[in-house]
Amino acid sequence: MKKTLLIISLLLSPFILMLVSIAVIIGITLLILMSEEKPNYENITLSEFGENEIPSEFIPIYQEAGEKYAVNWLILAAIHRVETNFSTNVNTSSAGAIGHTQFLVCTWLSWNYPSCSTASRAIYTNPEIISKYGGYGVDANGDGIADPYNIEDAIHSTANLISHNLSMINDIRQAIFAYNHAEWYVNEVLGFAEAFSGGYIPVDGRIIEIDGETAWMVPHTKNITSEYGERWGTQHKGIDIAGGGDLGKPILAFMAGEVIYSQWNTGGYGYLVIIEHENNLKTYYAHLQKQGIKKGTKVKAGQVIGYMGSTGNSTGPHLHFEIRKADTPVNPRPYLAHWIGTEPIK
Template sequence: MGLPVKELEVKKVFKEVNGTSKQKKKRKKKWLWFLLFGSIPLLPMIATLFLLLVIIFIPTLTQNKIDLSEYGATTIPAEYIPIYQEAGEKYGVEWILIAAIHKVETNFSQNLAVSSAGAIGHTQFMKCTWLGWRYPNCSSAPESVYTNVSIINKYGGYGVDGNGNGKADPWELEDSIYATAKYLSANMTGNTLEEKMRNAIYAYNHADWYVERVLTYYEMFKAGGGTVVAEIKGDKAWPVPYTKNLTSYFGIRNDPTSGKKGVQHNGIDISSGGIYGTPIVAFADGIVTYSQFNTGGYGYLVIIDHGNNVKTYYAHMKQQGIPIGSQVKAGQVIGYVGSTGNSTGPHLHFEVRVNGQAVDPMPYVSPFLN
């Protein structure tokens, strides 16, 4: 007796399904064999592509992971950091360098006055640089023109619409920061990173003092910076990389704290706006023989013995400087500018003593001032 019709249909369906499953398994095995052995010739190509991705993306990913020093973390406004990072990533510039430019130009937008040269905005661009020097009478262009993205692109300006609101305005923070990154990137010429950075900064202001000031902040902002870019000539270094402005000289003067007349001043004073907290570096190689608060009026004082009976004094530091016994090199950071002790404002009091007697420091530092 044959099987019922329904049972025959079920068996037929099972056979078809089972056959299909076996075929699928065979196909899967073929694909596995292909993936295992057929892709072997492609491995060099895959490895090359992976390497290219690493080369392209790793620098971009890591450049924004620079750790800040304690000074950088407490000085750079936290709300600005993401803007620096985004602009730096877009144009391939270290974001801390952009922060240093912003600090030097307008003290993080705290001073937005138009400069004596006519520079405007958060990072002080000349209108012609922002709009494009080829634009007729660019220096007197109205806002409707120098913020127009199409006109800027046409005339090769550096203005950028960083916040995406349809205009490139140097008075808007994001636009200004992005434009700074773009300008630095365009002027990064040279063989080494330091050379590229120096050339880019110089292009921004065309002054050697400006380059040193920006690089000083750049090093101060970076974790483990410590090695400030100091000006070194031979085996000597200028003690305050931030400025060369002298406010008082060796000799008889009226004491600024007591008002007493005819008082001997045993050193030179170095000071300028914004100097507070900037690095002080060793004038020459030597050993630190004194580093503490001095009750005689010097405030926090560091003394370095350079041998041959020559010592240098660094007074009124912000806090205790490099420890006693430290062996230092010319240009090495030994402390930070402050106003401790008998002082009327932030400055470095710098002395040179020979056989224990204070002498005029000018002959020692004059190579840096001529």
């Protein structure tokens, strides 16, 4: 009997060793996978602008979706801001995009679904059908419906799509571009994301230029197209800056201060932002593409306050920049000499 057991144990030994080896390999693999760190976006410190701008009730949703899909939650907040101004306007867009983060039905449901653009609500909100055809809509709150008009579902779906784009191209700019297919959109989203965290946005690879307490306002160009002073028989109260391909490029605050005006101006400035600074100075940023940063916001030098446009009395996209001391326009060049010198263009 003992001899039989010995023979059996000898026969089983290689098999047992193989099982032990497999178990060890599996264990090591699991430890490696578990030890891989995912990006941690929970402990992001908001800037004062971010605290004032982002509705607090949405932040836990951004954070949860960001953690689940490994996407910086400030990107989700910025997309939400750009798409529907934090859900203050969820009307269907001219392109047919719907919901809190403006998905096309075909993207939500899947472009593989036959006649996706005309699918009924019962179809495009069905998680099983979305999953079957490979769409991006998500039932985040577990109510059995993936609803673009539900804020949790919308934000998680946006995170899902951005995460997928990142897995394909591993470039956040390109991942955001794939969401809307416009460079101005990428710049705006990244601009808000950086502003929410108090950072500065690089534009076309150029770093924001800070000199002491001031920043150059137009990162993509220093080309002055019109000087302060007499022009066309009237007084030009500031300088004009444009470099070509300017529409939608970020405009930055020259100095720290408080936004005291941000709206359409009937005096020819179009969309205008005015920032009040110390030493009785004010800076004017005119002809913006759309309404700029919210009135009452306290900004830092180099913070995005709007985007270059051609609104108001304008012949093309440019920034009209003024400095006023005691409400009187003065020549901005001496204040900008670090970047453009003191000699006017000929």
